[in-house]
Amino acid sequence: MNSAGKPISGETYFFRDHGQFDLLFLRLLPELIKRRRDTKILRLWSAGCASGEEAYSLAMLVDSLLPERNDWNILIVGSDIDPTALAKARRGCYGRWSFRMVPPALQQRYFRLQGGEWALDERIRRMVGFRRLDLVAEPFPDAELRDMDLILCRNVFIYFDADTVATVANKLARALCEGGYLMTAHAELTGLHPKDMQSRLFSESVVYQRVAHMAAGAALPDVRPPPSPVALQRAPDQAPLLAASADALLATAREFADRGDYGLAEQTCQRALSIAPLAAAPYFLLAQLAQLGGDFERAGKLLDRTLYLDPGCVAATLELAALCERAANLPRAQTLRRAALDIIRSLPGDAAIAPYDITAAEMAQWLAQ
Ligand SMILES: C[S@@+](CC[C@H](N)C(=O)[O-])C[C@H]1O[C@@H](n2cnc3c(N)ncnc32)[C@H](O)[C@@H]1O
Structure with a gap:
């Protein structure tokens, strides 16, 4: 106790x-x-x-x-x-x-x-x-x-x-x-x-x-990637419409997520989807946000949607495997990890696997373990 x-x-x-x-x-x-x-x-x-x-x-x-x-x-x-x-x-x-x-x-x-x-x-x-x-x-x-x-x-x-x-x-x-x-x-x-x-x-x-210790009132140190084309200071629905391509909105959504503004990240993702409803990447980010909020069921559905739209997405396949493992659905987790391995083995060994800082050959070795 x-x-x-x-x-x-x-x-x-x-x-x-x-x-x-x-x-x-x-x-x-x-x-x-x-x-x-x-x-x-x-x-x-x-x-x-x-x-x-x-x-x-x-x-x-x-x-x-x-x-x-x-x-x-x-x-x-x-x-x-x-x-x-x-x-x-x-x-x-x-x-x-x-x-x-x-x-x-x-x-x-x-x-x-x-x-x-x-x-x-x-x-x-x-x-x-x-x-x-x-x-x-x-x-x-x-x-x-x-x-x-x-x-x-x-x-x-x-x-x-x-x-x-x-x-x-x-x-x-x-x-x-x-x-x-x-x-x-x-x-x-x-x-x-x-x-x-x-x-x-x-x-x-x-x-x-x-991050570095901040004195009270000091500005947050900027350890983030350079700002995306859509100005971060604006709320997403104020971003200039013409400048807002789905990719730019998604990059902005990631930056919101990186700095912990999950609500804005979600809204910005939804805007990206309203422009490009068949894009897989916004669904993947929404799945990550759902996991952060502890809503694993919704996260699973969003990952399924991601893979429906982009069956070759290694990160989504592995993420869904981890969710299945968490839900004690081990057979599906194993099937998914094998699927990730198949995708990776179909690529040239020196291909970079996004978002990991690793080649296909290195990742195949890790997954095969
Ligand atoms: C469920 S285990 C987690 C083990 C491992 N971190 C993992 O995730 O598999 C929780 C551990 O937290 C330890 N724990 C609980 N209260 C603690 C406290 N106040 N200080 C240090 N350890 C504590 C328990 O003794 C127990 O071994």
């Missing part, structure tokens, strides 16, 4: 939420590794890690992305309030249930069967350190939990009341370095704007990025 008397579950498994792990593997971790190429210091934290599967999943991704890392200083910390869960995490031995979302090839690569349990490869186990921490009652940042490049705090906020969610989100924000990312489970921080954080919308998930 937590302090509010809600029962706490340590439910977790490896690579929980493939969509978010795709995002980590394909975009966020490569970006962080690139950013840290000079210092070769990388700091990752799984906050509320339960029995460690999330922290070790991160370690496996780092191992895949940085196989030669002797000259790197990589910190991966898992923390939890529950000492029993942490003891299990430190052992690094798991039953079959922890692998319900792990492709057999990955399981074989990193685990070996030992006395009825799957024991994690010692190299990966040693990459992660665990410690007990009450995210609510204990102070942080501290000597270790500071300047993080990435914090995963997923399926933990559900145990807190609204005030506590805000307090913990702000503490986590302070434990990030500038430019560092906080990833929560879907919709856990909807409607909340942690201090000095900017939400960034990716097709798989929204994540929060720490």
